Amino acid sequence: MPTKHCIFLFMYLLSVSSFCLGQHPSISTTDINNFWRAYDKLNTAQSKEDSVTIIQTEYIDQATNQFKTFIRIRKFTAAEYVKIIGRYPQFWNSVRPLTENIVDRKNEIEGILKKFERELPAFKIPDVCFAIGCLRTGGTTSGNLILIGSEIAAADKQVVKDELTPWLNSIIGNTGDIVSMVAHEAVHTRQKGRNTDLLVSVMNEGVADFVTELVTGLNINSHIHEYGKAHACEIQNEFNEAVKQKSTDLKPWLYNGSSAGSRMHDLGYYIGYAIAESFYEKQTDKQKALEWLLDKSKYKKIYELSDYSEGCN
Template identity: 35%
Template sequence: MKKITSLLLILLPFFSCLAQSSNFRYDDYFYYKNNLFLQTPFVLINTAVEKMKAGDSLGAISLLKEAAATGVYDTTLLIPFPQMRFITQTPQWKIIAQQIAHTRAVYDDPRNMQIITSDIDNFWKIFDRRSQPGIEQLIMKEYILKGTMGLRTFFDVRMNSSVTQVIQFMRSHKKYLQSIRPVSQNLQRFKPGIIAAANKLEALYPPAIFPPTTFLIGIFNTFGTTDGGAGSLIGAEFICDTNTVVKDELNAWRASNISDSSELLGIIIHELIHVEQRTLAPKTLLDRAINEGAADFVSQLVLGFNSNSKMHVYGNAHEKELWPAFKKQMDGTQYSDWLYNGQNTPPGVPADLGYYIGFKICEAYYNKAADKKQAVQDILTIQDFKKFFELSGYGQ
């Protein structure tokens, strides 16, 4: 219902036009239904899929060209469904692929990596006006639509495209937000450390690319993601100074998941490793655990420390019981006992212990390998997760 309410704010002008005319404009309806006003890679690609389902292959190809021009850096993002793959056999594919190759070339130098914080500045301007009339339109116009590609992507893939939820978050967490404001407004200070780590990653894995990292303020749904093909997107509402943060508005899950800014670099590099991964799409619990564990493991190689140290303290102490329990479920597709389960774990048990198991599998593979640089490449390009697990020798 909240998402519908927010969407209606956007659609009202369109529906008003329909009420005044008997001519239904399919293109206008399609535009708003698919959030095309956001003009992000993910929206354009998903709309291309809808065009293909409707039998409009020319429209689908046109949308994929637009998506490529927005900065898509991975051709696999453009063909997520079997019915789209025929496009790779058309003359237009060469144009699309060349645009993506050009983008990858632009992103291949870690020294030029963009660290974007402009959305944070825009958020605070809106936050200070959160009680005034018309705040819904103000958020959409001055925060979302004026925001970066990263913010617009995050709004679509992680914020339910809901202005209503943004307003509720501002109002229900105003003391907390004020307490993290100084930290959020000084995130550019991390750029030298991020660039230095990116340089280490390039030395470890020469094919690496370095698309933008965008800091934004979301609604407490995820700390970091690369979903949507707009680079690494970081929810700065999770970043605080533990000496000054005010927690009394936070539920237990949020209070346990906020991070001191000193821990930020591990999150950034974890997400950057996800950008580098060119694996087969994960399907089973084992696949997903290795995919996440690989990001943690390669991050440790880059940084020299483990960004999930608390999880590993618990995991190392309970590995003999964790592994048999994981093994029973690893070939299935249910993963809520092991991944993304921050609100459903027993007291004293860390969330996301599938990350730990995936890390240990990658570690075992790497330790067995004579050629360590090749091992890193293998970890980042897995095409058969079950075979990779078997080759690692973990738990066997």
């Protein structure tokens, strides 16, 4: 057989083999290593300006392409890193080993993503970038890329929280685990459409919680759900009234950790979950129900078909 035909056959067999084996995600922890290298060099800084320069040159300027996307989306700056490192030294020292251990859990993360590939319609395995953020995002997505703020996602109940603000205290150590965070964000990569109003925005987050739990048994917001169940009627009626008024104000329901006061923050996650669960349980065709849950254009109809829209006495 001519050499060029052998090469062609080899490449063909390789591509078929790769297809049969499924996708292998890129799971990067490079930026975590870069952060702690920069962090250690802060000991040599003689001034705040020196510290900013170290974080800029040793961390931000060394960013992987994936982390560059994270920086752009969340607008992280060297000055902000220096500020929060100086403000919470005990926290950073306690969370460090937890972030450094993420590299040892890549197989576990890949296993969860492959489970989604098997069970969710048209799911394409995303790439994952673990980096250190500025204590204001546990995870987000950009296209088919998952971006994880490891200082939040990896924190457990043993990290030192004495220095943290009340909101950070309520978040840190309560997001489940890095695997559940990746799973939640993985569902977001599959959801189609835009967040056009309060209802769709709430369902966007709640559906991600519901589908994650349905497929993997994991939930990053169990503490929010516990509060929601304890105040179910009050929350349901208040939210239904907001929907009736066609509210576009997310602040009472989502991303409101710093302004929720004595009430539990981010109750929209619980509400969206409850709507999704009510709809899903009523459907006989579960595969079609899943397809609807991943399509934001269906969310208003799902709300109407669920028991949640009927109110609570």
